[in-house]
Amino acid sequence: MCGRYTLTSPDELVQEFGLGELPFDLAPRYNIAPTQEAPVVVGGQVRELRLFHWGLVPQWAKDTRGGARLINARSETVHDKPSFREAFARRRCLICADGFYEWKRGGKRPVPHYMRRVGGGVIAFAGVWERYQLPDGRPYFSYAAMTTGANGLMAPIHDRMPVIIDRADYDRWLDPSIRERAPLDDLLRPPAEAGFEMRQVSERVNSVANDSPACLLAGPDQQSLF
DNA sequence: CCAGACGTTGTT
């Protein structure tokens, strides 16, 4: 689950996360895919926007590709999986998004759907990140998106969805002094469906080469945007 | 002790 998402209005990140200004240019994105770079918010003294690669590479991995590249982390088990345990305890982040895709399977081909806040708006996924050392000594930063069970809106499409952190909980999720699972448990439940909307979208999104507003055209007739 | 896995998803 959660293998593609959007960040169509990056300018909203400044206000949403209380950043001074964007530290780099961000183009609107309609089809963010694993291995690509995308912005996340990390905590510490102050919140900071960073560009990390989607697909967590553990420090022990032989390289940054292949099987040791983890795009999702199950919230139910993240705290004791060797690949995620330390990242969950010490390196949590907020993944900057404003919608995400899920494919409904069972027919002859998977049908893409898109969930967003009603009318749009920033969505922060719960993430964990890692710093990997490349052979030449440079760091490679990466992240994984936490998943949880589907809420009522998602259930007809798929049984998993990303963990979504409410604005009021940003500080707690990012707080590096919290290293246990228990004080974060209530943040890892399926999001309330109120305030979200979902609908079928264009199969254009299937190909990562397509990163344009056309990905969001309503399916199957693809005649209109939201 | 060393060797080998370490993850999620969906599908069967």
Place this chain on the structure above:
DNA sequence: GTCTGG
């Protein structure tokens, strides 16, 4: 690196 399996 750390845990599990043999």
Place this chain on the structure above:
DNA sequence: CCAGACGTTGTT
């Protein structure tokens, strides 16, 4: 997540 490749040899 889906799309697309998946191989070697010898010859140019």
Place this chain on the structure above:
DNA sequence: GTCTGG
């Protein structure tokens, strides 16, 4: 079928 790339 399975792996890699984006």
